Amino acid sequence: MDYQGVIEEVYQEVQQENQRGKVATYIPELASVNPDQFGIALVDLQGRVYGVGDYQLPFSIQSISKVLTLTMVFPKFDPQLWSRVNVEPSGNPFNSIAQLEYEKGIPRNPFINAGALVITDALCSKFDNPTQQISEFINEIAGKNCVAINPAVKSSEQNHAERNTALAYFLKSYKNFDNPINQVLDVYFSHCAMEMSCVDLAKSFSFLANDGYSLFAQREILSESHARRINAIMLTCGFYDEAGEFAYRVGLPGKSGVGGGVAAVMPHKFSIAVWSPELNEKGNSVKSIRALELLTDKLSFSLF
Amino acid sequence: MDYQGVIEEVYQEVQQENQRGKVATYIPELASVNPDQFGIALVDLQGRVYGVGDYQLPFSIQSISKVLTLTMVFPKFDPQLWSRVNVEPSGNPFNSIAQLEYEKGIPRNPFINAGALVITDALCSKFDNPTQQISEFINEIAGKNCVAINPAVKSSEQNHAERNTALAYFLKSYKNFDNPINQVLDVYFSHCAMEMSCVDLAKSFSFLANDGYSLFAQREILSESHARRINAIMLTCGFYDEAGEFAYRVGLPGKSGVGGGVAAVMPHKFSIAVWSPELNEKGNSVKSIRALELLTDKLSFSLF
Amino acid sequence: MDYQGVIEEVYQEVQQENQRGKVATYIPELASVNPDQFGIALVDLQGRVYGVGDYQLPFSIQSISKVLTLTMVFPKFDPQLWSRVNVEPSGNPFNSIAQLEYEKGIPRNPFINAGALVITDALCSKFDNPTQQISEFINEIAGKNCVAINPAVKSSEQNHAERNTALAYFLKSYKNFDNPINQVLDVYFSHCAMEMSCVDLAKSFSFLANDGYSLFAQREILSESHARRINAIMLTCGFYDEAGEFAYRVGLPGKSGVGGGVAAVMPHKFSIAVWSPELNEKGNSVKSIRALELLTDKLSFSLF
């Protein structure tokens, strides 16, 4: 398969269409990013890397990190974890607190903010030095030291933390939060403030395309069954309130972040990361999603 | 009018019917209260006091204090206050956070928890020593030093503060909170932990039956217009999600607390406080509401 | 009391302020009404009439009729009626179906559409010829033949009936609807399409200011207790999702309609009807509410 040719074709078409959105503005570091940046990196199951555009530039991975913290926590808590967080699509904005009230403190899934806070809380219960260990874990599965926490981003997130803090206290009121809120939020903002390039991100997701085995870490990261399940959750819940649309148009398990990145996998074929900062009104990158749609059309690859 | 005779009659009938509910259990101090206590105190516009049963025993006034903090804040902020909090009944439980999300951080009224937190926040902006000044204010309008903050209750409230803390952070995320959250919560829990007897509570509400003038403080506490408006808010919002039922059955402006107390006024006639710890499933005192219903029937007094 | 002088003063001030809103547009008959019409009629407990402006012109009373159908039904069903409909403010738009789902088919109060449909259904169970009997009843309490059903309005309502039909079927799915849906809707649209002038409307509400006795029918329409309770429901639920605001600003029990009318009572003093077609965004007449606010200020009359 000529992956390099295909992603270059996709890159050209997306640039020509030039669909626009709006860069995230809730913190200045994201608001000031160059909106024209665009990169694609694809990694196949032999570990070969294909890239185009700004695929080597680090960007703020934001919520994409939630897949990797879930990966760290999942084998340590399964199946008890699923009494603390569900695996259902939310049908609501990612930071909604109303649904959490209706469902009595059990977040709908691990990728909405409330669910990701529960995952980070669980992580803090099992790791002594969680922020550092998240970085180490991602470096391991990406095959090199590539993770940097942007201190300005982290600090800005902390200065806009009221809503996440409210979610954490609300979870605690339902006894679904074990560790000190400040500590968990610090870890949470740290992993959301991580920066990686498309190529490193695609490598770090490679094990999810490979039944749980990482070529780069050279070990099984998750059992085959656990890897599949994370893919299932990405497919049904990975794109906020647009998961159905992404499954419909693209048909790959994936996860987006407000930095404009999307990481996705075609099981038994490849992992891929795309990045372009401008977002649609649901908070997903316009060009990244369009690129993945064109790619699956061209490759005639989708889950379905 | 033979108020003493009427309240004694009411007292006897309520005791005979002996309708039961459940004492509040979210903090041990309320859970362990003697559920059989029951008292009524009525104060007319000449300042005469009528009492029956446990009307001189102090109890935890809880949310009833919200009327008095609103009274302190109202003249200092009117009308700007009403851009921060509405005056509509909520149609939801008192501590709901969902509605606050749907209405973008503007609480439905000053008596649900979110609204009362906004009022306490506003109070902290205008008073240097808010907790002490609330006590002093209530002592003044009750005509004697009668307010004590129960330290065990306050401490318990603080140990169960997650939900109120979540509300405060959520308000702050909508920029509807000005002061440090810990400081405001400390004041909030202080006034909720105040203890007063029925007789002192009835005296402290007397100005609301008297167009804003307090016989006990011997001064105008609120303008006639402001006093009326607080009565209007009590009528439409004073009993959580049971305000309509109370208006229908009793027809007086009033405010309940989870300690089992209810303070109410018949404008231009009297103020009244009733206390019995057992609550119905909406969180209002079973016997206190029944007593007020019988009283208005017997007196043929209601707003309507 | 110089009621005539006061309402003329109010009329002048409201006309000078000239606050504007938007005429209801969901049916052409309401959309094409002259928006500048404005009238006030007040009837005291001696039956004296005071009027100013367009107070003798008939207009579409719309939801104001719901108070009168409730009056017909109330004594025939009390207290069983209150297992079919509550008396709580809704906190939602008047035609919301969502709340009806959350509360399992029991409408929040008799004045939102779902609740009024239950009342009309109950009415159809007790009256053989309901539409005609509603007209006769209103004519009786207004003291003259004054009610006309506008056939064009009724027909337009029926052509825009989908939402009310949905509410009726939804109520039926909860077994809270006894009669054929088409029949009940026909009666419902008939009473909403009735036209009356301010003066006749004020007369027809007079019994609610008079402990249930109608000077014009010369008989007790409701017991004192029932009359009070309808006033209580009007106060807490009479203005859609603006009931608290009306209680706060005006402090009288009342009911509005999308035709721009408001009928209200000051118990033991007077009944009043005001009409001006332009509505605020909550569906209540801008000038009518302003007029009532000024009136209660000038008279220093309010419930509170």
Next chain:
Amino acid sequence: MDYQGVIEEVYQEVQQENQRGKVATYIPELASVNPDQFGIALVDLQGRVYGVGDYQLPFSIQSISKVLTLTMVFPKFDPQLWSRVNVEPSGNPFNSIAQLEYEKGIPRNPFINAGALVITDALCSKFDNPTQQISEFINEIAGKNCVAINPAVKSSEQNHAERNTALAYFLKSYKNFDNPINQVLDVYFSHCAMEMSCVDLAKSFSFLANDGYSLFAQREILSESHARRINAIMLTCGFYDEAGEFAYRVGLPGKSGVGGGVAAVMPHKFSIAVWSPELNEKGNSVKSIRALELLTDKLSFSLF
């Protein structure tokens, strides 16, 4: 692949576990079904049939029919169809009307009741004799005359039609309904009342495992792209408010019905139908889901 051996193994294990639920009771025809019936039929892409248990007995397919009506409508309306109905999971019960109000008359997806009514309405716009043509279509893709409409089931559905009628009127109030409501409901209840066996159902879903081409009809039923998209919608929305759980545990696109049936596909491998009448509290067949979970474990087949 020894499909026959695997499904027999699965059958035995599920019978031994013997997890129980509750048969649907909203109509007598479903309530009186023998709860112990259980069958599995699998059809591979060579058209070979494998079966075990009651796989040849007809049962009420109910909502499974919604996939097939969507199939008939999809190519005739794409992409305009998607302005009338979304493809997002609902996060709510299948017959909820509240969400339809919040989303202004656009159902969340074609498989909740409101969405399926829109699809049936669209079908009525394009087919002259819709009920008969649905039967003919299913017979064609199943390769034989196998569809029977159970008149008692249809009649019972019509006698419990209030909620669906409410949904239809509500859709019409948002102008998202073109044909007469009674006509569309008649077609809707007809296809929900169809009876088929597991084997015929598995055959009729075969084209969805085969990029749109039906071995039994010997023609392309849908384009590859359309077939994939229906699979995507089944995966994200096929199991009411349990779609995420099914994706997580089973990982196949599928659709359940309250008759206890589930039809699913493993793209490029097989289609499968399972039937057992007892449902969990979300309305999905307990044994059918468990069978599919065991099957994908044993086959190591899932999308992911």
